[in-house]
Amino acid sequence: MNLISEKTIERLILYRGLLLQANHENESGIYSHQLARMAGFTPAQVRRDLMQVGYTGSPARGYDKAKLIQSISALVDPAEKREIALAGIGSIGRAILAYFHGRSSLLEITAAFDTDPEKTGRVIHGCRCHPVDRLADIVRERGIRTGILCVPAGAAQSVTDALVEGGIRGILNYAPTRLIVPPDVYVENRDMIMAVEKVVYFSGLKTGQRKENG
Amino acid sequence: MNLISEKTIERLILYRGLLLQANHENESGIYSHQLARMAGFTPAQVRRDLMQVGYTGSPARGYDKAKLIQSISALVDPAEKREIALAGIGSIGRAILAYFHGRSSLLEITAAFDTDPEKTGRVIHGCRCHPVDRLADIVRERGIRTGILCVPAGAAQSVTDALVEGGIRGILNYAPTRLIVPPDVYVENRDMIMAVEKVVYFSGLKTGQRKENG
DNA sequence: TTAACATTGCGAAAATTTTCACAGCAAATA
C-alpha cells in the first residue's frame, strides 16, 4: 500500500468524526456527496480519500456507516491502547485534560507534568501530575509515544528535549515556538496566536472559503 | 496583485513570529536559509513566499529583519485596530483570553459571551463577559468581524448563527463540530481531539517529518 | 426481462504547490 498523505489522514479522521456524530440517524448507508457536504469538500475528494482506506462502497447503497467507521479506525487508530503525556498544566493543558477525560478508550492522557509543586502529586481530570524532572524517565518507562506540549514559550524547548530523551515519537505543540527535534519525531504546531492572526486576515477579505481542515 | 494562497499567508505569519522572536540578535539582516531553518522549510520556499509581500532583500545582506517584519505586517495586519469576540468561557476560552491579554495592540478580544450567569457581567483577563443572547447585537454594534468559538459541540451551531447574524466575517472554531456558515464567512477549524488523533497516528510511523504548520 | 437511474472506483487531466537552477548583483578579496 502506498503511503497516505498527511492531508488525507486528516480528512479521514474528520470523516470518522462526522460519521460518529451522524451515526444515530436512521439510514445505515451514506453517499460520498452527503459526507462531502458535511465536511465541506467535493464528492470526488471524499471518494478519492476513501479509496485509500480499502473499504469499498456500493453504487446503490453508498458506504455503510458502521463499516466505514471501522475501516478508517483500522487504518488510523493504534493497534493497542496508547498512553499520552501532557506537559504544562496551565489553562490549555487543563482544557485538554478535561476534553479528553473518559472520551476515548484507546487514547488516554495518563501522565501530566508541571514545575509548580502545587499541581504535582494531584490528580486533575483523572490524570496524575508529576514534576517535570521526572518526565523523561516516566515517558521511557511507560513507552509513551505521543506528547502534548502546553508550556510557556520559554520552557518549550527544554521540555521538548526531555520528551525526546524519553523516546517520544510525536508532539502536539501548543507553545508559540518552533521546536527543534530529530528528523524522525513528528511535530504538529497549533499556535493559537497565529491562528487568530490568520483568521483576522481572512476576515478582512471579500472571498473567504476554506479548503483545509484542522 | 495576485491573490495570495492560504498556505502562504500562514507561512508569512509564521516568519513574522520567528523574526520577532529573533529580533534581539545582533545582526540586522537575515538570509532565506536562516529563516528556512527556523521555520523548517526550504530556502526556496521562503524566497517564494517573500516575493509575494513585495519587499525585496539584497543578495549581500539578505533581508532586513525590521523592514521584513513591517512588510509582512502591512500585508497581513488589518489597517486599524480590530476587536474580536469570544464565545464560550470554559477552559479553552479562558486560556485564549489569558494568552491574548495585552499581547497585541492591534488585536484585542473585547467581548466574551457565555450562558452561565456566574460569568456574565464579570471581567476576565481584561475582557468583559456578556450573556450569549446579546451576542448578535454587540457584534453588530461594534462592527466585530472575527470570532473565536469555544463552546461545547451542542451549542456550536446556534452560537455560530448568532455570530453570522451579527455580521461576523471569520470564525476560529475550537468546537469539535463542523459549522454551517454562508460561503463568504471564513472558518478555521481547530478540533483538539482530531489533532491528538492525527499526532497519535504519525507517532506510530517510521517516517515523521512535517511539511505544514499550524 | 429490460430500461432508466444514481452512484462508485479510478484513469487521466487540471490545478496548485514546491523545488530546481541560474542570471544578475553587491560586497569582499586579491
Add this chain to the structure above:
DNA sequence: TATTTGCTGTGAAAATTTTCGCAATGTTAA
C-alpha cells in the same frame, strides 16, 4: 581594477493534490 563569493528573484520543471469524466454496477420501475 578584476575576480571570487554567496546571495536574491524568478522562469521553468517537478511533485503533489484535486477535479473531471466515464465505464461498471446494483437497484428500482416498467
